[in-house]
Amino acid sequence: MKVVAATLDDLLHEVFRRLLATGRPVVASRGPNLEKTGALLELINPRARMSRTESRCLLFSALGELLWYLSGSNDLAFIKYYIPDYPEDGPGISTVRAAYGPRFEEKIDWVIDALRAKPNSRRIVIPIYEPIDCNLDHAEVPCTCTLQFLLHDDRLELLAHMRSNDAFKGLPGDIFSFTMIQELVGRALGVEIGRYKHFVGSLHLYDEDQQKARNFIDEGWQSKASMPLMPLGDQRPNLGQLLILEEGIRNGLNPETPTALPDYWKNLAYLLKIYRADRDKAPAQRVRTLRAKMSNLVFAPYIDKRQRSAEKRDAELPRPTPTQLFTNPTNE
Known part of the structure; x- marks a missing residue:
């Protein structure tokens, strides 16, 4: 399955339509869902990262999650302030084992320095999923495997590899956070951002969200709008x-x-x-x-x-x- 779209809403519209029409029914630990494997989602304009629809108009939680990542924090109270139903690892545990913050720590600086030193490198990869995650029984395990930054023709592309992605609840926030990081790195390098590519091993829509996805589709096409440009220079x-x-x-x-x-x-x-x-x-x-x-x-x-x-x-x-x-x- 491949979807190429100009905006997040266009992309979600097509993803939901295809999952509802031809998704394979599976039963996972979190409930029955419709699944597509090996999906490639491509956003032509990464700044068009905000949904303009009533149901997916979730800018505040997406922004909060991004700042949780970039702060380097694994504090549960931090993310629950923005996403109250964020899953907990267990009673009395105040941190999140799967938090991306500690996994991102200092790596954004490394990406910028490495691409400055060697713009043509194909080795600029941030690993998120770790081998130990395979053996831990926690409420949350990272869905993101890697983020790869590629500089081509003075444009910075970002390729995200997801082992698993909830198309309704997780996908919009992931695209928001990762394209913001893409632009942050691009500004530091003094280049424009290119396309954003999101590869997913298991892209799925849970049965409990299928009617919400249909409602999203029924809202029709939304006005096209992008976030403003980040200022020039290292931000x-x-x-x-x-x-x-x-x-x-x-x-x-x-x-x-x-x-x-x-x-x-x-x-x-x-x-x-x-x-x-x-x-x-x-x-x-x-x-x-x-x-x-x-x-x-x-x-x-x-x-x-x-x-x-x-x-x-x-x-x-x-x-x-x-x-x-x-x-x-x-x-x-």
């Missing part, structure tokens, strides 16, 4: 600032966004603050204030959902009585 220092901001926001400290941070990274920081406001059930005005600070409208569909949720909460609050309007209990 690792700006990423480092975002990771510091993320930690503060996640821990409820509401850190000030540095004025010198480029708009690209400021926008991501404001998205993290909007997610925090939604988790805190803050008034809609908080979301509107943060939204007004953002310089790119491409994120509007993802913010709309949080803003509507806040506005609904505001509307359900009891209206103050005339006496309450003119009384300040804190001064009594």
Whole structure:
């Protein structure tokens, strides 16, 4: 099975259609599903990495997972902040054995240095899946085997090899994270990004998600939109600032966004603050204030959902009585 598409939504549309039509029924440890083996998924424009649909409009969890990877963390509480139902290895275990963060640690720097030294190398591979993973009985085992970076004609291609991929729940987030890493490396090397290729040993759609996949298809074609370009040059220092901001926001400290941070990274920081406001059930005005600070409208569909949720909460609050309007209990 091979699928080539310009955007993530186009790719998901075709993947779901083919799995539903010709996927082979199998029963796995996590339940019955429809499977295709040896699938190659190719994204022509890796910046078109965000779904614009109602059901897969999951920018906040995808961004959180990416930052979890790039922070080098294996902390369970970190990822559960963004993905509350993330599986646990066992009672009282506060870390994730399969976390990608420690496996990525310092390897992004190595990729950049190695490609600078030898641009034509075919050896620039980050291994994620380890031999020990075959013998451990954990809730999560890495689905990603390797990430290979290839530099051709001043364009950086990324090839991800997955041993297994949940097409509905896992695939969108994986493509978001890996293409962001592809662009981060490309900017550090001073080259444009080429196509993103995602090879999957077992690509599957669980029975419990089949109707959701049909609903996705029935939504029809979405407007085409890409994430803005990362600023030129090595963005690792700006990423480092975002990771510091993320930690503060996640821990409820509401850190000030540095004025010198480029708009690209400021926008991501404001998205993290909007997610925090939604988790805190803050008034809609908080979301509107943060939204007004953002310089790119491409994120509007993802913010709309949080803003509507806040506005609904505001509307359900009891209206103050005339006496309450003119009384300040804190001064009594």
